[in-house]
Amino acid sequence: MVNLKFAIFKPMLKLAMERTGHGAALGFELTKIGRGEVEMTFPYKLEVVGNPVTGVIHGGVIVSLLDTCCGCAAITTLTRSAVTPTMDLRLDYMHPAEPNKPIYVAAKVYRDTSNVVFCRGSAWQDDQENPIAHCVATFMKVETPSISFGNIVRRNFRRFILGKKVYEQAGDK
């Protein structure tokens, strides 16, 4: 039963991450989703360049990619209705990314407790052993069935499938 639920959950997570909001704007692809382990690929894009002289992408993109990847890995460990907001994220940049090359990102949960999920992740281009950035992130487990991932998916099924952006009507909260 748990495995069946997870099998349905995987494509849902992929759609939710790749088709909505900032994920859709960045245009990454989730290439592997396992329990506590997620991998993604991000193609080089001119829109996100941080240094106009060298064409190197901005560090902020790496923050977004690693935050998303670690966040997804944290969600996959959940067994009950809950959300996992990020508590903190720490990144070390080992060397700048090379322009015109895709970036690969992987994240892994290394400790899962009743309240907190501990993750680490890295981003690399040619060699996984020589990463461009490494990060550790911690996530809180907040049990709130109304905004659990499953319910969000159920409520927004059409939007996820069609990739529609209808947030403007939602207004301020």
Place this chain on the structure above:
Amino acid sequence: MIDQDLKLNLMSARQQLSPQKILDLIPYSSFIGAQAKFDGSEVIYWLDRRPSNIGNPSLPAIHGGVIGGFLELSASIEILYSLDVASIPKVVDFSLDYLRPGRYKTIYAACTVLRQGKNLVNVAATAWQDDASKPIATARCHFLLP
């Protein structure tokens, strides 16, 4: 763009007291929609809400990575604007604490250069939404000067 152009652009932005001119040089800032202005004593950065910055569509909330990217961008602009550097500083590490959820509205940020060494600069950045005394995130980063 070549190094010399960047240097001239940075100098004219400082002379005109316009941090926005520095932001305009960096494609990533228009990708997330970051803006900045000098209000006489410090530089205020802000990020108007837009659908492409949403992380959780149901609440809706701003993507945590966007908040991080925005603070990192603000910190590097702070260095380019307030210190006499000729090219874009390299980020060495970045540490971010999320304090409150980022609601779907404008995010403001302010940065402080805590220490400037010969090679290394430490910058702290804080982000808030309605109330500056209730920050939504704080960040700390080290940059290597070119």
